[in-house]
Amino acid sequence: MMGEFDAIRPYADAEVPAVLNRLLADPAFLQIITHFRFPRLSRHFSWLLKPLIAHRLRSQFASINSVAALQDKVEVYVDRSIEHATDGVTYSGIEHLKAGKAYLFLANHRDIVMDPAFVNYAVYHAGLPTPRIAIGDNLLQKPFVSDLMRLNKSFIVHRSLTGRREKLAAFQLLSAYINHSIRNDGESIWIAQAEGRAKDGDDRTDSAILKMFHMSRKDETFAEVIGGLNLVPVSISYEYDPCDQAKARELFIRATTGSYEKAAGEDDKSIGLGITGYKGRVHLNFAPPVVDGFEDSKQLAVEMDRQILSGYRLFPAHYLAYAQWADRDPALQVPDATELFPAEELAAAQQEWQKRLDACPAEQRPYLVVQYATPVRNQYRIKAGLPL
Incomplete structure (x- = not known):
């Protein structure tokens, strides 16, 4: 039976083995892993290395049959890449989070993959379940990327829709899914405060995102809905941004020509640089949940900005x-x-x-x-x- 959220939800435990098999047979995925592991050799010997890597990964992941087991397995690699690319990660306010409670993490957005990865890292090392992560469909051009993200508790935000009616339906579904995840499944959610990264360093909450949380529960007041979602403002601060030069170039082109066209593969490049590039120190601040007293999305956006910007290190x-x-x-x-x-x-x-x-x-x-x-x-x- 098709579930209401099947088009956007993360993969369930029962789906993990089949999706892993599909990934390990995907030439594009294996090419990236090969290049990542053996940057020099992969240029001339990828035909030889790919089957070897696929075989090794198959044996490593053979016993994995749940999302939690997969995250435990992958955490070692995540920790390693975080240690390589930073001078340490610190966090404050994590004590506000209680075990057995689901939260809606609303964070500033500087890096496509690492923002939610650092939140996951902080939450995981505090012994709490990792959140489900909102990711725009514009980043899921290749099937293996979609598979990878949905294996890691990501759900899809349909951004590339153009029709007003389709957009509205997608927002409605997203709203219902976020509410269902927190209230029915008891699973936390991570979502960025605005669509796209704050390339000029000006982190602002888009009130339309806050309004969206309420869309699927119109029979209740805005304040009631927000009050039940355990909304946590999260500030992510990077000492240095690996993509700062690319962002400066984009801002300059926009300012001088009035627009900016992304080149093919530009997002993939940003993702790669964001993961592996040097960040200096990284700090995350979790503010206490904002639960009451906000009658509308504009008012709440002001409070979110206040919390996120003052929690920034x-x-x-x-x-x-x-x-x-x-x-x-x-x-x-x-x-x-x-x-x-x-x-x-x-x-x-x-x-x-x-x-x-x-x-x-x-x-x-x-x-x-x-x-x-x-x-x-x-x-x-x-x-x-x-x-x-």
Whole structure:
């Protein structure tokens, strides 16, 4: 029997073995794994390496017959790639989360794959079940990517629909699924605060997403629905963004030509760079659940912004960028980096920041600066009680 959510939901335990078999027979998937494991050899010997890797993976994953078992198996690799690409991950506020309770995590969005991966990492290491992850269908161009994501508790958000009626139906289904997951299945959800990454560093909550949570329960008030979803604002802060140069280039092209056309394979490139690129330190802050007193989505969006932006951890590079920013706010009392950080830490940051500026074409540099400077302005505006 077809379930109501079959078109978008993650795979269930019973489906895991068949999907794994399908993945391990997919040449495109095996090519990527081969290239990842043996970057040099794969160029000339992928015909030889692919069957060997498929055989090895088959034996490694032969006994896997549930999503939890798969996550346990994969966690070792996730931890390893996190340790390679960061100078450590810290979190605050995780004590607000209680075992046996499902949450709706609403997070700022900087990196396609790593934002939810870091939330998973934090929650998993706190001994809590990982959330189901919202992912746009624009990122699922290849069948194996869709299989991989749905194996890892991802559900699909249909973004590429153009008709108004289809869009509305997709939002309705998404709303019903999120509510069903939290209230009936007792499974947490991760979703970004807005569609697409905040490429200029200005993290803002799209009230349409908050409105969507209410869509499937119109007979109840907005406040009642939100009150029952355990909505947790999550701030994800990267000391350095591996995709910052690409974002600066896109912002520059948009500003000078009025639009930007993505090249074929650009998302795949961003995903790869986001996973493997150097991030410095990473910090996640989980605010206490926002449960009451919000009558509409606009009002709630303001509170979400307040929580997410004030929970953001500012690193030395953010202050260095702010000091160079042509559009900084003279009315804001922002301390100098030298007042906040030890000399050694600051010297290392100055070196890394300069390296990034040097690698960026001069005309694109202001768009690199804005990515790091904006979170400083936003946080100090909140501290001063000013509107954002």
